[in-house]
Amino acid sequence: MTPWLAPVTISLLFAAVAHGATPTPERQVELRYLLTQDCGSCHGLTLKGGLGPALTPPALAGKPPEFLQMTILHGRPGTAMPPWRGLLSEDDSRWLADRLLAGETQP
Amino acid sequence: MTAPNQPTTGADCDQVPMRAEWGTVLICSALVLFLLFAVVSKAEAGTLGSGDLALVIERANGSVQIVETTGNSALTRVEGLGDLSHASAVFSRDQRYAFVFGRDGGLSKVDMLEGRLVARVMQSGNSIGGAISQDGRLVAVSNYEPGGVKVFRSDDLSLVADIPALYGAGQHSKVIGLVDAPGHRFVFSLWDAGEIWIADFSAGDQPVISKFEDIGRNPYDALITPDGRHYIAGLFGEDGLAMLDLWHPENGVRRILPHYGRGEEKLPVYKMPHLEGWAVAGNLAFVPAVGRHEVLVIDMLTWQEAGRIAVKGQPVFVMGRPDGRQVWVNFAVPDNDTVQVIDAENLKIVNTLQPGKGVLHMEFEPRGEEVWVSVRDQDELHVYDTASFERRATLPAQKPSGIFMTARASRIGL
Numbered sequence: 001m002t003p004w005l006a007p008v009t010i011s012l013l014f015a016a017v018a019h020g021a022t023p024t025p026e027r028q029v030e031l032r033y034l035l036t037q038d039c040g041s042c043h044g045l046t047l048k049g050g051l052g053p054a055l056t057p058p059a060l061a062g063k064p065p066e067f068l069q070m071t072i073l074h075g076r077p078g079t080a081m082p083p084w085r086g087l088l089s090e091d092d093s094r095w096l097a098d099r100l101l102a103g104e105t106q107p
Numbered sequence: 108m109t110a111p112n113q114p115t116t117g118a119d120c121d122q123v124p125m126r127a128e129w130g131t132v133l134i135c136s137a138l139v140l141f142l143l144f145a146v147v148s149k150a151e152a153g154t155l156g157s158g159d160l161a162l163v164i165e166r167a168n169g170s171v172q173i174v175e176t177t178g179n180s181a182l183t184r185v186e187g188l189g190d191l192s193h194a195s196a197v198f199s200r201d202q203r204y205a206f207v208f209g210r211d212g213g214l215s216k217v218d219m220l221e222g223r224l225v226a227r228v229m230q231s232g233n234s235i236g237g238a239i240s241q242d243g244r245l246v247a248v249s250n251y252e253p254g255g256v257k258v259f260r261s262d263d264l265s266l267v268a269d270i271p272a273l274y275g276a277g278q279h280s281k282v283i284g285l286v287d288a289p290g291h292r293f294v295f296s297l298w299d300a301g302e303i304w305i306a307d308f309s310a311g312d313q314p315v316i317s318k319f320e321d322i323g324r325n326p327y328d329a330l331i332t333p334d335g336r337h338y339i340a341g342l343f344g345e346d347g348l349a350m351l352d353l354w355h356p357e358n359g360v361r362r363i364l365p366h367y368g369r370g371e372e373k374l375p376v377y378k379m380p381h382l383e384g385w386a387v388a389g390n391l392a393f394v395p396a397v398g399r400h401e402v403l404v405i406d407m408l409t410w411q412e413a414g415r416i417a418v419k420g421q422p423v424f425v426m427g428r429p430d431g432r433q434v435w436v437n438f439a440v441p442d443n444d445t446v447q448v449i450d451a452e453n454l455k456i457v458n459t460l461q462p463g464k465g466v467l468h469m470e471f472e473p474r475g476e477e478v479w480v481s482v483r484d485q486d487e488l489h490v491y492d493t494a495s496f497e498r499r500a501t502l503p504a505q506k507p508s509g510i511f512m513t514a515r516a517s518r519i520g521l
Binding site for chain 2: 032037038044049073078083085
């Protein structure tokens with residue numbers, strides 16, 4: 001890499017993180033499956049709640065996507081919600097948060 | 108009866124206009140065939156036993172499959188049971204009927220021999236499991252929303268008792284770990300309240316409730332030992348388990364293995380573990396550690412830790428083979444493609460199987476020579492020989508989860 005390219009690459013990378021990159025279509029399929037099956041273990045297959053609270057759009061109304069993203073990544077200490085950052089990236093979690101708020105959760 | 112003018116009866120008679128008599132004959136023949144089929148079906152049902160049957164939850168479609176474990180084959184599918192994520196089942200004492208507890212609060216009664224739904228009630232908004240009484244007369248359901256237990260007659264699913272799980276300043280607690288116990292009792296735990304309750308139905312349909320408070324934070328599930336004496340609730344909110352001796356409830360709840368993970372950071376628990384009476388082998392009970400990739404071994408004579416076994420991931424089900432020699436373990440994501448087998452004598456892992464992604468449940472045949480495994484992501488049921496670990500059968504199933512064999516009908520706590 002020529003020396004002048006490095007800062008450009010870094011700033012491009014930074015821009016991608018700041019704006020959030022959309023997961024690839026293949027990853028989106030995996031994430032939808034995870035949402036239904038694994039989040040569904042506690043929140044219900046239809047996300048109407050179980051041991052964990054309901055994650056339907058009315059239940060999440062008024063919650064900023066960043067809050068949901070942080071909850072997914074870092075969990076909620078003192079509750080059964082685990083941190084998913086070992087399995088999900090920032091982009092994954094933001095994409096999931098947006099799907100939940102929009103109610104676009106069917107596989 | 109009006110006969111159509113155009114031929115409609117297929118290739119054999121495609122030039123013959125259908126007349127009224129012809130139509131009548133056809134309808135009569137169909138009726139005779141139908142009746143004959145019904146009689147034959149009924150006769151066949153009459154010759155079947157139910158002792159080698161199992162019910163498999165197909166969690167995504169609200170259906171269950173009925174399978175038989177002698178030839179390892181599928182018999183039929185029953186549909187219309189609602190949301191079956193996290194569903195479980197218990198059986199009538201004659202092993203004919205299954206009572207299926209669905210996530211959406213539905214309680215369904217399924218005829219295992221005729222393969223049909225015979226009764227269904229929506230009894231709450233959100234439920235987690237259930238139990239059948241010692242005499243088979245009552246079926247109890249534990250509910251998340253509204254938190255409590257409802258008890259029904261097993262014959263017609265009519266409501267007998269409603270036990271709201273109220274604590275503190277009138278809050279409802281989610282209820283987990285509901286089991287039957289000798290003496291016409293149901294025992295269950297309150298997730299939010301950290302309590303164990305006994306509902307005693309020995310005096311009739313009005314239960315006498317005994318409450319045990321401060322048993323520990325967030326009991327997540329419970330088991331009753333196969334003899335029906337000890338009720339053990341696992342704790343999610345702190346280390347250890349809470350144990351109640353049902354022969355001597357006056358002695359209160361005792362904490363066991365109180366410090367199994369002391370000073371060590373917990374690993375994330377991506378799926379809540381389960382506790383079942385199957386986890387008992389001889390004098391040892393095998394239970395999943397919470398937030399640690401270990402199976403804990405408890406000596407039930409002393410109630411002290413007898414060992415801990417490092418396993419591949421967060422254990423979900425820890426199931427003892429009926430003879431107590433092996434213990435099979437499955438795991439939460441991302442290790443839910445794996446099953447490990449522990450030798451209950453030397454506490455070593457003797458085999459690691461990889462059935463495929465989404466291993467959700469395992470159930471041993473009543474004498475333990477084979478075990479059924481549900482592999483959700485592959486839409487398959489696998490049957491393994493527990494001596495050779497070879498796969499004996501593979502059956503298609505739609506997103507299978509729990510597998511429940513009718514032999515549970517005669518076991519306390521299942």
